[in-house]
Amino acid sequence: MARLSRAGVVLVALLGPRLVGANCRGLDRTALIKLYEATDGASWTNNNNWNTSSGSSAQNKQNDPCDTDPTKRWYGVGFTDPCERFLDDIVGDPYDPSVQMLTEIRGAGQGCFAGRITALNLRRNGLKGNFTVPELGDLENLTYADLSWNEMGGAIPSELGRINNIQVIQLMHNSLVGSIPPELGDINSDGPAYSTGCGIDDPCPPGAQMKLIELNLGHNLLTGPIPSELGKLVHLTTFDVTNNNLTASTPTEAIPVELGQLTKLQVFYLRQNALTGSLPAGLFYNMTELRYVMFQENGLTGGVPSEVGRLGHLSDLNMHTNKLTEQLPDEIGDMVVAFDIRLQDNEITGTIPATIGKLTRLRHLDLYNN
DSSP: OOEEOTTSOEEOTTOOGGGTTOEEOHHHHHHHHHHHHHTTGGGSSOOTTOOOOOOOHHHHHTSOTTOSSTTTSOTTEEEEOTTSTTOOTTOSOTTSHHHHHHHHHHOSOOSSOEEEEEEEEOTTSOOEEEOOOGGGGGOTTOOEEEOOSSEEESBOOGGGGGOOSOOEEEOOSSOOBSOOOGGGGGTTSSSOOTTOOOSSSSOOOOOOOOOOOEEEOOSSOOEEOOOGGGGGOTTOSEEEOOSSEEOOSSSSBSSOGGGGGOTTOOEEEOOSSOOEEBOOTTTTTTOTTOOEEEOOSSEEOSOOOGGGGGOTTOOEEEOOSSOOOSOOOGGGGGOTTOOEEEOOSSOOOSOOOGGGGGOTTOOEEEOOOO
């Protein structure tokens, strides 16, 4: 079976004879074409083999993102071969309009004969224009998407919430606007059951549905509150919305308490936004895997939550340049592996807890200007 590296490179050493001239699912190819057109593909830094013209089924098969010939592969596109999990091309009632459309696009036949786009790596590739491409939601088997460090504007398409098998989404360092779609909380929610293969051709390896572990939307122009629906992404280990214009969830709470359901989160970056109000009570209580909390340069009020004492893996706590007023909790001394605590430029009152003396690994403590 073909396998995919994170960089979107397809390994072809183990390809069987049935994969010669492999072809992509028609809707996957169409989604790539729409992205190319919306982001000025002709001016990309590298658009090798992105021949996006459409013709007959036979012509499209000669110009296909899933071609196993490396000299014809579309730059930055990875795919998986037929009969992997989650493949769902042209299966069903031949009189169903959607089946008829797919048949017209890709030719007659049933079963897992059409490959799926699984990776899209166009990092630092000169994409500009409007990223609001609803058809991207048709890339339902995408497992890795990196379109960071480009110049894309427009809003994040809500249709990304239809993707069912993705691990990493990196959209940082663009100029995306609008709010974070609450539909992103639906990512990977509609895939087959854990033990389900494709059920058409054999062998169909059972595998396990992938889980979203990284969502990076930092360094854009996003506005509005962080949706509470993101709390459903319970497998996240990295959540980064650094340097946007995000605002409070309610008049009194900066972020939704539902984010506390992200119990596997290790990297939590909300820095450099316009968040006001206090952190919701109990936010950190079950987030015991946290390593890095970066909430600096907002307008946060209240204080450092006492639940930080439960964060036994936390290395860096950075909440400087806010409007914190409450005395530091004694529980801060229970962050036993803390290396860096920066709380300067707030309005924190009271005394420094003696329990900080227990933090034997601490190398930087900054409480200046409180």
